[in-house]
Amino acid sequence: MKENRIYNFNAGPAALPLEVLEEIKDSFLNFGGSGMSITEVSHRSKWFDDVINDAVARTRRLLKLDDRFSVLFIQGGASMQFCMIPMNLLQGDDSADYVNTGTWSTKAIKEAEILGKRVNVVASSEDKNFSYIPKNISFNSNAVYAHITSNNTIKGTQWASYPDTGGVPLIADMSSDIMSRPLDVDKFGLIYAGAQKNIGPAGVCMVIIRDDMLGRVPESLPSMLKYTTYASKNSMYNTPPCFAIYTIQLVLKWLEETVGGLEKMAEINEKKARILYEAITSGEFYRATAAPDSRSLMNVTFRLPDEELEKRFIAQALENGMGGLKGHRSVGGCRASIYNATPLAAVEALVNFMKTFEKKNG
Numbered sequence: 001m002k003e004n005r006i007y008n009f010n011a012g013p014a015a016l017p018l019e020v021l022e023e024i025k026d027s028f029l030n031f032g033g034s035g036m037s038i039t040e041v042s043h044r045s046k047w048f049d050d051v052i053n054d055a056v057a058r059t060r061r062l063l064k065l066d067d068r069f070s071v072l073f074i075q076g077g078a079s080m081q082f083c084m085i086p087m088n089l090l091q092g093d094d095s096a097d098y099v100n101t102g103t104w105s106t107k108a109i110k111e112a113e114i115l116g117k118r119v120n121v122v123a124s125s126e127d128k129n130f131s132y133i134p135k136n137i138s139f140n141s142n143a144v145y146a147h148i149t150s151n152n153t154i155k156g157t158q159w160a161s162y163p164d165t166g167g168v169p170l171i172a173d174m175s176s177d178i179m180s181r182p183l184d185v186d187k188f189g190l191i192y193a194g195a196q197k198n199i200g201p202a203g204v205c206m207v208i209i210r211d212d213m214l215g216r217v218p219e220s221l222p223s224m225l226k227y228t229t230y231a232s233k234n235s236m237y238n239t240p241p242c243f244a245i246y247t248i249q250l251v252l253k254w255l256e257e258t259v260g261g262l263e264k265m266a267e268i269n270e271k272k273a274r275i276l277y278e279a280i281t282s283g284e285f286y287r288a289t290a291a292p293d294s295r296s297l298m299n300v301t302f303r304l305p306d307e308e309l310e311k312r313f314i315a316q317a318l319e320n321g322m323g324g325l326k327g328h329r330s331v332g333g334c335r336a337s338i339y340n341a342t343p344l345a346a347v348e349a350l351v352n353f354m355k356t357f358e359k360k361n362g
């Protein structure tokens with residue numbers, strides 16, 4: 001651990017690779033020989049053009065996207081996509097399928113309903129407090145798309161593999177697990193991810209959209225709410241969030257050049273999750289909240305015997321240099337978010353602390 005820094009288990013905004021933060025620091029006052037900071041250069045300059053083009057190129061390589069896909073950067077967070085998706089893709093009698101696996105899926109469904117769109121909730125895990133991912137779902141063959149949340153940041157569940165929709169294009173909210181593992185993009189019509197969990201700072205959402213989905217966008221929408229506006233202008237119809245996109249570019253460079261790609265990243269992520277779940281499930285003191293076959297490799301949610309102990313656990317962890325372990329305010333308990341940028345050493349330190357805490361309090 002570097003001096004003055006903690007092991008950061010925040011859910012979002014979340015840890016960024018130290019190498020990326022240092023590169024930002026080193027080039028902050030004089031970006032690429034421009035004599036200006038990246039926050040001062042024009043978004044119409046060659047400097048920023050190179051940044052956004054490199055971010056798109058790296059996204060294409062890492063996720064193995066073919067020419068059918070466009071990579072867009074849109075403000076308004078993942079939450080804005082909850083309304084943009086139905087607004088752009090559903091007209092008249094069109095309908096869409098949604099799977100409800102927690103807070104974020106519920107919000108996505110709500111926004112489509114506010115717009116008066118036809119929404120079919122084809123499966124839900126609400127009956128067991130969203131502690132699992134539903135199986136054997138039948139999708140409607142005439143649905144325009146089927147929407148899922150690939151990783152449920154709050155409840156700590158994740159789709160281990162994506163559902164068979166029988167050819168209906170999948171749309172996935174990958175805010176908290178994009179770039180954490182290799183992707184078979186063939187099933188997807190659209191993928192979106194708020195950057196601040198796994199690929200950058202807050203302020204921008206990455207949207208990956210396929211040609212046939214772009215073809216559905218009606219002319220009649222306001223320019224800023226239309227995917228076609230962003231696709232035709234390389235995400236620069238208006239001023240884009242330059243600093244956020246720049247940081248994403250550096251994170252993707254780190255993924256390709258330092259980590260060595262998504263297969264390598266997935267191996268590291270699996271190892272981190274394995275040792276943490278082992279520590280949680282090895283005795284009676286800690287208890288995992290998600291069903292074993294649905295557990296997230298990104299957000300590990302767990303409980304202690306009572307809330308008093310949970311408070312003490314979170315406070316003492318912080319005293320020992322480990323922050324962000326409080327569960328989401330809507331569910332309580334503990335949550336360790338172990339995204340790409342959280343090193344194995346952080347998880348090992350947490351596991352050691354958990355053992356010591358259990359010995360003293362168990």
Ligand SMILES: *Cc1c(COP(=O)(O)O)cnc(C)c1O
Binds near residue numbers: 080175
């Ligand atoms: C954090 C999160 C969101 C909300 O993202 P914003 O960028 O704050 O709108 C949506 N979906 C998932 C899965 C998330 O983790």
